[in-house]
Amino acid sequence: MRTRRKPDVPTPESPWSEVAPGLWMGGHEYTGALGHPEFAVVRDEFDLVQTLLRLPGHGPDPGVRHHVWPIPDGPLDGTQLAGVIRLAEAACEALDEGRRVLVRCYHGYNRSGLVVAHALIRRGSSADAAIRLIRDRRSPWALHNELFVEYLRAGLSTARLLEELTE
Numbered sequence: 001m002r003t004r005r006k007p008d009v010p011t012p013e014s015p016w017s018e019v020a021p022g023l024w025m026g027g028h029e030y031t032g033a034l035g036h037p038e039f040a041v042v043r044d045e046f047d048l049v050q051t052l053l054r055l056p057g058h059g060p061d062p063g064v065r066h067h068v069w070p071i072p073d074g075p076l077d078g079t080q081l082a083g084v085i086r087l088a089e090a091a092c093e094a095l096d097e098g099r100r101v102l103v104r105c106y107h108g109y110n111r112s113g114l115v116v117a118h119a120l121i122r123r124g125s126s127a128d129a130a131i132r133l134i135r136d137r138r139s140p141w142a143l144h145n146e147l148f149v150e151y152l153r154a155g156l157s158t159a160r161l162l163e164e165l166t167e
Contacts, residue, residue, distance in 0.1 A: 009107075009109070009141050009144060010031075010141065011029060011030060011031045011037060011107060012026075012027060012030045012031065012107055012108055012109070012138070012139055012141075013030060013031050013139075014026070014030055015027065015030045015038075015040030015108075016040065016102055016104065016108060017108070017137050017138040017139075018137065019116055019120070019133060019134055019137045019138060020120060020123075020133070020137075021095075022095050022098070022099065022100050022101060023091065023095060023101050023103075023116060023119060023120075024046065024100070024101065024102045024103070025102070025103050025104065025108050025112040025113060025115075025116045025134070025138055025142075026040060026102060026103075026104045026108040026112065026138075027040055027104055027105055027106050027107040027108030027109070027112070028040055028053065028055050028058050028104065028105075028106055028107075029106065029107060030107075030108075039057075039058065040058065040104075041057070041058050041059050042058065042059035042060040042061075042064075042102060042104075043059055043060065043061045044060065044061045044063075044064055045100070045102070046060065046064065046099075046100045046101060046102040047064065047065065047094060047099035047100050047101065048064070048065045048066075048067070048090070048091070048094045048099055048100070048101045048102070049064055049065070049066050049067070049101075049102045049104065050066075050067045050068075050069070050087050050090070050091060050101070050102070050103045050104070050112075050115060051066065051067070051068045051069070051070075051104055051105075052069060052070060052071050052087075052103070052104065052105040052111035052112060052115065053070055053104075053105045053106050053111065054068050054070060065094075067087060067090060069083040069084070069086075069087055071083065071084065071111055073105070073106075073110045073111055073145060074145075074147070075147060075163075076151070076159075076163065077163055077164075078160045078161075078163045078164035081151070081156055081159055081160035081163060082160055084114055084115055084118060084156060085118065085156050085157065085160070087103070087115045088115050088116075088118035088119040088122055088156075089122070091103060091115065091116075091119045092119050092122050092123060095119075095123075103115045103116050103119075108138060108139075108142075109138070109139060109141050109142045109143065109144060109145075110142075110143060110144065110145040110148055111148075113131075113134050113138070113142045113143040113148065114143070114148045114151065114152070116130075116134060117130040117131060117134055117143065117152050118130075118152065118156050120133065120134075121152070121155075127152040127153045127155075128153070130152065131143055131149060131152065
């Protein structure tokens with residue numbers, strides 16, 4: 001389930017980026033050293049990998065905790081938002097235990113940014129501070145999905161309730 005991206009959004013230059021100590025976000029594809037697309041394959045670099053778009057052959061290795069919650073890079077329903085909230089909670093728990101966490105989607109911009117931003121908010125950041133940090137550490141293109149930015153500014157629990165009311 002690859003989602004469409006804006007043609008003017010560049011492929012990231014690295015497979016993953018550390019946003020906060022122990023908290024990484026990334027994707028399944030990036031631009032390699034020679035300027036060609038390369039696949040980002042996770043082995044055992046992280047203790048917990050959270051995948052929002054699963055592609056076969058991209059890891060992680062057996063024995064690495066792996067949470068998979070496929071969601072679109074677009075409007076989310078209440079169940080999908082609840083899953084995002086649970087992933088952020090699990091990421092925070094792993095960080096509290098001193099574990100290294102990778103949250104990934106296709107390029108590591110929007111879906112992973114939504115989970116990472118919510119984790120940062122749970123740890124005391126404002127939504128705008130979390131968004132700025134993600135864009136600074138991962139890419140200016142991170143969280144270019146304005147709907148996800150609106151979800152974060154409203155609060156994911158609030159967004160979830162509103163989505164459930166419309167379902």
